[in-house]
Amino acid sequence: MKTSISPNVGVATGEAVLPPLMPAATNAGLPMKGVVAVLLLGLLLPVVVHDEFILHSLIMVFYFAYLASAWNLMCGYVGQVSFGHSVFSGIGGYVSVLLLTAAGITPWLGMLVGGVLSAVVAVLIGYPTMRLRGPYFALTTIAFAEIIRIWFENTDTIFGIAIKGAEGLSVPLVGTDWTVFQFESKVPYYYIILVMLAIIVGMTAAMERSRLGACLKAIRGDRDAAESLGINPAKYTLMAYALSAFMTALGGSFYAMFIRYINPERNMGVELSIDMALMSIIGGQGTVIGPLVGALFLAPVAELSRTYLGGQLIGLHLVLYGLVLILAVLYLPKGLVHPLMRPWNVCKAGLARTFQLSKPFGGMSTRENLVVGGLVKNNDRRRSEAKADELLDFLGMSALARTDADDLTAFERRKVELGRALSTEPSLLLMDEVVAGATPQEAMIMVGLIKEIRNQGVTVLIIEHVMKVIMGLSDRVIVMHLGELIANGEPSSVVTQPDVLKAYFGGDYVEAGA
Amino acid sequence: MDFYVLSYSAINGIVVGAMLGGIALGLSLIFGVLRIVNFAHGSFLMLAMYIAFWMQHLAGIDPYLSVLIAAPLMFGIGFFVQAYIIAPLIKRERALVVEPISALLLTAGVYIVVDNLALMSFGPNVRSVTSAIESTTVMLGEYPLNTFRLVAAFAALAMALLVSLWLARTDMGRAIRATALNRDAAAMSGINVPFVYNVTFGLGCAMVAVMGCLIAPFIPLTPNVGLSFGIKSFIVVVLGGIGSITGSLLGGVVIGLFESVAAQFVATPTAAIFSLGLFIVILLVRPQGLMGRK
């Protein structure tokens, strides 16, 4: 009789309640702390920095980060590249300026009106063009944006309201307080854009986990498959497009109020659209913080190269832009943030693992193996060595400290690897087939070690199909069979479940037993 | 509107349109075979014009003769760009067809680099190329036509014809057509698809180089001259049908005629808005273009 044996998954937790594996389930999780840190630091910065130029530069960097994030809301999540987004920022800017100058309406309300109008324009553009894919959509957005820009440049009045064509609009100084969005110092502008940035990043994170986000990602992944699940791509894409246009318009309004001047060439031109797209793409489109990272990387590159090379090697910063874009498309297709999710960074975040086929560093002594792991958390070699000795003692391997890892037995290699994982001071330890190939005695030693680790407060996730080990160790057991979850609970309750027994011993056995 | 003005603008529109079609040929070929929208197309045109300029400036070579230098040189540059910049993308995606949007972004990167390298090396000043050909206008009946433009228009026709013949009659041409039709089948028939890609990209660049030298005597040269031609070329190619050689010429003529005649009735910016609108409508209503297959 052939029985399909599926490995059990055991979870042994420490005293504390099992924490969620990662703060936010997807790529958002790990660097999110960094974003919060950056934002907090940003909050304090004006207290320390009084230099108007630095503040101005930071405001512009955050402004670009904001625009890139707004672009990302639709383009990153749906996977359609728009090279015409600047039009929405232009509309937002124009509407808020005109409402202020012509009707004395506060820009705070004006920017919302501009946002709504942009969203309407986005729907009008999006409705017929949504079915175009890839480059066709990208080229169409350029065409739409250029039509609107050329029209603005050549129109002096709309319904009797002067928009002054290519000359652009300037915002007269009407006061210095919150109601008119005008301030003496740059600090209030700084906080406004910082808050706007925080809002859009938070919004993106919320969207990531929302129904809309899930649908958009499904559409990006495979449109046909998404349709087959009952997702209407046009509906969700349009929603995202309108949302993205709305947010972009708010950014445009901010620009108009901050610089107090707006014209079609700068605020509706292809160049601005390409900037938004590049920052988002290079940073990592379709991620929460990718656009932020991209803008924080590219905008200062432009600032610095202009400051230092202005007029010397004209165009150099754009050459760098182009090269970064080419390299990013070729080697970091998921953007700059992707490496933040690489294993080494995962380790730094407190996650360690062992391998089914142990991989200690050959050519290094047992002790050296453990020292390397310790260096991740603390750069101090001496402390790392002390920690290594402690662990060797814990593993009962002090006598083998100087032995080359290549010369160890299979079980000793496994223990070295466990020690190495522990030396990174993980809060979560993943172990793959801990007792594969071990003798019963060795297995018992391993179980003892893991119990001790658990008692010290480290969560351990084990994949194993030796029932004795799992039953002896786990606080919670998850059983999977042919990729399906069939049981999840306390060890004692899981072993009695018919499905589990059937999976383990075959249907005949269960029936015979029953 | 008097008849002379209308008929003259129509004739002129056809001449200019044929030139635009000729410029778009390379873009169409590359798209037809590699399925890549080459955003850097205009930049390659600009480079060819600078080659013509420097050849004349440094060695006194007439722009019409520098075709012989610019075409092979640009073939090499195109071959190189495909082999070293775009091919890694194809390798990375482990498929012969790459995700078109990545390819677009990649060539957009090439466009930014090339245009700004030109700005860095040649400066922002306007340059101009002159040809030894003295007579600048010929009279077609009572319509004065610019000789250089006529030459460019006829050269576009000739080039389209030659390339069609080459694609039809030679082994390499057949390999390119086979790859365009079905790259997997082509690969299985022993065609070295990556090499065909490199040659096609090179050929597309060589074609735009020929046109670059021919328009150099009448189009003022700046490092950003390529962008407006590039965007026009997209419109032409989409209109004519992507990948179709005759479609490219036809699309050029339609756009040239349309803009030229429309400008007689409305202001020039409005005519520009119309032609962008035409581009959008064609994409939505007949994405295969005038001559393209579904």
Next chain:
Amino acid sequence: MMNKAKSVAARYGTGLMQAVAAVMLTCGSGAALAQSAVKMGCVLPLSGGSASVGNQTKAGVTAAVEQINQAGGIKALGGAKLEAIFGDSQSKADIGVAETERLINREKVSVLCGAFNSAVTFPATEVAERNKTPWIVVGSVKDEITERGYKYTFRINNKATYDAREQIDAIDMLGKETGKQAKRVALFYEGGDWGRSHAANIRKLAAERKLDVVLDEPAPPGQVDFTSQLLKIRASKPDALIVALYTPDQLLFSRQLAEQRLDLPFGLHSAGGGTEDPTFYAAVPAKQVAYYFVQEDWQIDFLDNKSEPLLLNIEKRVRGILGHGMSAYAAQGVSVAYVVQDVLERAKTTDREAIRKALAATDITGGPALFPGYQRIKFDENGQNTFSHGAISQNINGKRRTIWPVDNRGADVKPVWPVPTWSKR
């Protein structure tokens, strides 16, 4: 410099803000070194669409500053050297504002100038006003720049309305001199800020002076063919054509105009732009631009009429930098540098407030500051030089000679009016 950029990039992951702030602070520290020099900041479009223009002004400023320093610097400040620090606006408002902030707060300049594009100058002068730093406008003609009651903004050159008025005045004057008046004008201009506002001013003045505007046609930049527009001009049968085009468009337009042998009885009147760019004349056969009237912010034959060793020297230096001779843009750069010198000699300090006062009291009636062809530089209460004027030249026998104002006209210059038809050239 590259290394700094790279190190910033490398540190982004950890302490982005600190990195940016640190680098910005280090770049500032270099500024404190040259205590003895007086700094003037120049915000100019050194890259982007108007790069050619910005670099010409930069050359003019550079040449004049070198000359001032060779002659012993600012004597009232013990021979302190004048130092020009340039900021690249890329023709973009936000970047021009950032560069202005940098020059004021990091470089601690005593006085600013720039920025050619009115779209940049307008918001940038507001920053200067707020920081109480004097700004001498170079090249921007938007009227409102000196109509906001600002105390720190000064403009040596024309307002846009002056430009338009001078063109119409010249047409009037030539008509009166010869008894042959132009009655129908056609307008053809680039569809951006400059071309459109110039056209609007012409339109207004033409209505006052009873001139018929028979065609009013903007052109988006980057046209590949002007045949259709030339046909429209031909069909409207103008006496004179007023154009405002940037260099590439002007080049293509001039060639096609000559090829089509389109006769304009009272000629082509250009408001500068391409026709004041020396590279334009290098690129187009002289025959094709014969009899062009060009309104520009300096006097093209200044050195033909008067030979000043100082200016010949500058001409040579500018030629060395640019590869071509003086231009209106370079001349304005020279002028602003010499105005700054004059102001510093009188202010006797690098204090911004004192400089502003000295600027307001400026009254220059001689010397290289008048290189653009002014008779005098004196600002009104809004900071506008009321003695500012442009000069209009006509291309006669292959040479551009000033024909307006009459005071600036050389003894041997006789305007050609009306201009000969193509068949008679």
